Structure formats: C-alpha cells, structure tokens
C-alpha cells in the first residue's frame with residue numbers, strides 16, 4: 316500500500332520511469348533527500364557540520380538536543396534547530412565542509428535505484444531542504460546538476476547566524492530561466508518522495524510527476540563504489556563513521572576511555588623502545604599485520620645499510636611502523652611535518668623542503684649514514700588510490716625496497732588537509748582498534764633501477780607505484796599533493812618551512 320500526502324492528477328510511481336524511458340531528454344526536477352538518499356534522517360549531516368566546523372562541544376550539544384529535534388520533527392522545527400546549532404557563529408569563508416567532507420557521506424547514502432533514474436536525465440535540477448552550502452558541492456561535482464534550489468544561510472559580518480533565508484523556489488526557477496523552453500508549459504519532469512516536502516508550486520511547473528514511496532525506498536540498495544559518477548579519492552574531516560544518533564552516542568561514551576588509551580599509546584610510542592612499546596600497543600587494542608617477501612633475507616642483507624624504503628602514504632605514522640617492522644635503525648624524510656610530530660618522533664624524522672637540490676643532498680647524506688624511509692606521494696591518501704610518486708628517490712640509489720602500507724580506522728581519521736596536523740597521531744590513537752598493515756615487497760630488480768638498469772627516474776617511480784598498487788589492490792592516479800589541497804583546502808598545500816630541527820631523537824639503540 317502506497318500512501319501519498321497529496322496525489323497530483325498526473326502523478327505516477329517512480330518505477331514507471333524505466334518502463335517509459337521517456338525522460339532522458341527532459342529537464343528533471345528531483346528532491347535530493349526524497350529521491351536519492353536512502354536514509355530518512357538528516358541528523359548525521361548536521362552532526363558532521365557541527366563536529367568538523369564547530370568541534371566536540373558543539374557536536375555534543377547537538378547530540379543532547381536530538382530527543383527534542385526528533386520530537387518536533389526533523390523536517391519541521393527540528394531542521395531549524397539543527398541548522399542553528401550547527402551553523403551559528405561559523406565563518407563562511409572557511410566553511411568547506413560541503414565540498415570536502417559531506418560528499419563522501421552523501422555518496423554512501425545514495426540509493427542505487429533512485430540514482431539510476433536521476434542520472435538517466437542529462438539536465439537536472441535538484442531541490443533540497445538542507446542549506447545550499449551543505450549540498451551544492453556534492454550535487455554539482457558528483458551529479459552534474461544544472462541548478463540547486465535550496466535555502467541560503469543568513470550572514471552577519473561574514474559569519475553564519477544559524478538561520479535560513481526563505482526559499483522562493485518557483486520564483487527562483489522562473490527568474491533564472493532554469494527550465495528554459497518558455498517557462499510555463501515546459502517539458503519538465505518532477506520526482507519527489509511522498510513524505511518529504513517538495514514545493515507544490517514547483518510541481519505545478521512539471522508536466523509529469525513521479526513519486527517514490529518509503530516502502531519502495533526501504534528496498535533500495537546502496538550505490539556500489541564502482542558506480543560512483545566520479546571516483547571518490549579525496550575527502551577531509553576527522554569522523555570516519557556516519558554519525559547517526561546511536562553511533563554518536565557510542566562515540567561520546569568511548570571518548571573518556573579512548574583518551575586514556577590514546578595517552579598510553581602515544582606516550583609509550585614516543586618514550587619507550589620499540590620492543591617495550593609493542594606489547595603495550597597490542598594490549599591497548601592496536602593491531603599490526605606484517606608480510607615479508609617470499610625470499611628470505613640473508614644475514615648480510617639484514618644488516619645492509621643505505622637501503623631506501625619507499626612506501627605509499629596513509630598516515631604520518633607510516634615511517635614509524637616501517638621502522639618497527641624492519642627492526643633496524645632508519646631515518647625518515649617527510650613533507651609537512653608539524654614541529655610537534657618532529658619533536659615527538661621516536662625515529663629521526665626530517666621535513667623535506669621541496670627544493671629539489673636541497674632534498675637530494677639531504678636524502679643522499681641520510682642514505683650514506685643508514686637506511687631511509689620516504690613517502691614519494693608527498694601527502695596522505697585515505698582511499699584505495701595512489702597519488703603520483705615524485706621521482707627524486709629513484710635517482711639516489713639502486714637499493715630500493717617498495718613497502719605497501721594500509722590503515723583501517725573505524726572512528727577517526729588521523730590525517731587532515733584543513734585541520735590541525737599536530738592532532739593527527741592523537742586522532743589515530745583515539746580509534747578503538749586502529750589496524751596497520753605493512754607489506755615489505757621484493758627489492759627492486761637491478762633491471763628496474765636508474766644506474767644498473769639504465770631506466771629513467773620516472774620509469775622507476777612508476778614501477779614502484781605499480782608494484783605497491785598491485786600489492787594493495789589500489790589504483791594508481793596522477794594526482795599530486797597540490798591537487799589534493801586545491802580540492803580540500805583551496806590552497807596548494809605549501810608548508811612554511813621551519814628552522815632546522817630543534818631536537819631529533821636518535822632512537823637507534825632503542826631498537
């Protein structure tokens with residue numbers, strides 16, 4: 316039984332869209348929450364805004380208000396309460412969550428069946444009850460919608476006051492000539508959901524109207540990753556889970572214990588020798604899986620110096636885990652290392668300058684002293700993709716060992732593009748069971764090196780990138796650090812180089 320709040324005369328069920336196949340050349344007006352998203356609750360999206368833009372305290376207040384929001388209705392007064400609590404006092408200029416954080420969560424909530432219908436139309440107009448700043452980035456970037464009809468947020472001196480302007484949908488559509496084709500009497504098709512508010516005036520502009528029932532939506536499948544209209548490679552924000560009310564409750568209940576475990580994990584890692592901190596890490600719930608190449612290393616190879624370990628970059632902690640697995644002294648070079656991380660690092664960690672000559676000299680001298688770990692992507696990537704490998708490392712030595720690194724977290728991401736980088740290890744260790752996986756691959760064959768094999772540095776870098784991708788089942792891309800930061804933070808990710816390291820802790824004998 317399908318119940319509709321209001322059934323226009325020309326209304327049909329969405330399942331008819333496929334049968335007729337007539338809408339591909341028409342303008343489609345669809346309701347984002349009603350037609351694309353499987354979940355009926357908007358709370359997680361506001362929780363993300365509150366947490367990422369406002370912090371723990373703001374998200375906690377929003378969480379405490381959830382019973383009231385639920386009572387007054389998430390679509391009605393509850394929406395206004397969520398908007399107010401999440402946005403009040405946030406600076407508009409620095410608000411990038413709509414493009415850097417929310418698209419991942421929207422994509423994970425998209426229903427495959429609704430998505431197929433929406434994407435079958437070339438010209439799409441989206442309507443949403445959420446503020447424009449939350450949805451526009453996703454709708455335009457991933458779905459290619461022509462226009463978004465959603466509320467603007469009121470501003471005072473560049474800050475959100477937490478109130479939405481009233482949306483005059485029909486006027487907006489007509490004024491901007493979004494429908495074209497002579498406005499009234501145009502060839503538009505509307506799709507809404509029976510229990511979601513979908514501007515009735517807007518519907519009156521449509522020749523055909525389709526509705527989705529909630530019964531139908533419950534049977535919808537999640538959109539498989541390979542069907543994403545564009546690969547999701549970069550995203551920002553600390554929360555690694557969808558903050559539904561129940562999941563948020565779990566997070567807030569976990570925090571006191573999590574903080575305690577985080578302090579133990581962090582301080583033991585920074586102060587104790589690896590051999591002593593390993594059992595502490597295991598007891599506190601961190602996991603490490605290691606895989607080594609088939610051919611066993613000879614005693615001489617184990618003691619070898621001057622080996623360059625080239626790994627992909629998942630978090631700031633990659634070189635530490637590689638050092639732990641190797642169980643021999645190594646140094647690490649890395650870009651954008653915060654002073655805090657540099658000081659706390661239990662291995663010799665030195666920031667790169669991005670001046671090719673200076674970096675070459677630095678890495679050469681470190682290799683002459685011992686083994687070195689380098690992450691040529693130059694920045695971390697959270698998804699199963701590898702960014703372009705900078706080829707500087709390939710020129711330095713022929714003794715190269717690729718290392719494939721992966722990390723699994725369930726609550727917080729230990730990386731950030733626009734947040735405080737010094738908190739990266741703290742957030743990583745705040746996870747209940749962070750899992751690290753290190754795969755040491757075969758040393759590069761002589762034929763695939765620059766000196767002995769006469770390969771170009773680019774060929775070697777690409778070869779290593781491919782070997783690591785194969786080992787992890789990831790995809791190689793040509794994206795760079797600059798691309799990532801332009802997308803997520805709106806800058807090039809250039810780090811102000813600081814003075815020479817004030818303190819480097821040589822923990823060689825700690826091994």
Ligand SMILES: O=P(O)(O)OC[C@H](O)CO
Nearest residue numbers: 631649650651693694695
């Ligand atoms: O993700 P990023 O840009 O903070 O990169 C991490 C740094 O390279 C520190 O290892």
